[in-house]
Amino acid sequence: MADDIDQTRRPIIGAVRAALEARDAAALVAMLDPLHAADIADVLEQIGAAERAALLAIWGREIDGDILSEIDESIREEVIASLAPDVLADAVRELDSDDVVDILEDLEEPAQERILQSLEAEDRAAVEQSLAYPENTAGRLMQREVVTAPSHWTVGEAIDFLRAEEWLPDQFYHVVLVDPRMKPSGYVTLGRILSARRDVRLADLREESFRTLAATMPDSEVAYIFNQYHLISCPVVDSAGRLVGVITIDDAMSVLDEEHEEDVLRLAGVGDEASVNDGAIATARQRLPWLVVNLFTASLSAMVISQFEATISALVALAALMPIVASTGGIAGTQSLAVAVRGLATRSLTTANARRVVLRELGAGVLNGLGLSVILGAAGALIFSDPLLGVVLGLAMICNQVVAALGGVLVPLTLNRLKFDPALASGTFVTTLTDVMGFFAFLGFATLMLL
Secondary structure, X not given: OHHHHHHHHHHHHHHHHHHHHHOOHHHHHHHHOOOOHHHHHHHHHHOOHHHHHHHHHHHHHHOOHHHHHHOOHHHHHHHHHHOOHHHHHHHHHOOOHHHHHHHHOOOOHHHHHHHHHHOOHHHHHHHHHHHOOOOOEHHHHOEOOOOEEEOOOEHHHHHHHHHHOOOOOOOOOEEEEXXXXXXXXXXXXHHHHHHOOOOOEHHHHOOOOOOOEEOOOEHHHHHHHHHHHOOOEEEEEOOOOOEEEEEEHHHHHHHHHHHHHHHHHHXXXXXXXXXXXXXXXXXXXXXXXXXXXXXHHHHHHHHHHHOOHHHHHHOOHHHHHHHHHHHHHHHHHHHHHHHXXXXXXXXXXXXXXXXXXXXXXXXXXXXXXXHHHHHHHHHHHHXXXXXXXXXXXXXXXXXXXXXHHHHHHHHXXXXXXXXXXXXXXXXXXXXXXHHHHXXXXXXXXXHHHHO
């Protein structure tokens, strides 16, 4: 599937580059206008900075708000800075408040002010109120445009209202029922409104799934609730229980996607904001701290090896076999770690079932260790004509697989219990643990059994 998408993009990007070289504005418009906003954002991300500046200079007046919303954060500020004030104003005015907030919160203050000044007073006030909530909360995620109706209205009154209003959001799924104090009491899906008789009261069509979210709730909790209860939208309330906005499923799923991406990047030790569009300096700055940490943790493995210098000198074959034990343990630890971190993120791994999961990983480690010990032990005995060396390899492999399986689940559980992000440092700890224990077990058994 990825190859198919790449095959589709490549001709477009080649054609865009050709049009840029020819300074052919008409050709650019003809190519880009039919594309979805996300595809145009992809084109802007795929080409270089100089080409991007040239494209925006030629075609920039055609850009709209949806494209700005889709562009990767790493180049969004660059794109916004290239746009004329009137173009930027027109683009941003098309967006719902949650999309404007999403763009603003990743920009520096001068760029934020450019966009805020382009908004009408009412829209600016709504965006600033959302920005007043802490980062990564429901208040930042919600859109302020909410379709509401009094609980006593009938279906006919609601339909007449919806047809008469021009301010309605481009996409909404529920009409939220409110009392005179603007406190939500339920919601009704558009489908039920359209399928009911005009004289039916909206209160009689309320959905059982109704719930509200506090504006200060963490966005990760919001995403979990949407996923857990299969919501498509949900009202957001302030500390007094008054309606202040609504979150829709696309925004909640974006949070889940971002959380997953951050976990993957943190497990790899490249920071949670790494992007293929980052420059060399930014990339090095993100990776260097974890590489330095790895230097110190790797020194622990070196210290263990140095304690068995005499054993290695007597049996040079051990030096060739050590990486096999350590590497296999590292892979097993990463497998267990990935499952555990994802389980913590999705809340399928909790204190209630942690004991069962740990025992499962222990059992898997023992079984994997036994299987690998037979293969590696037999191979070592045959290649080096030394059955005892095969036994040493087998025992070391069992030990390291057990350590890897337990470390992969216990390390993230411990970090989570200590209120640290389990994805942030688990990889470093687990790799160090499997390396140190792998070398210690292999060289220790070799010292006991072969010398």
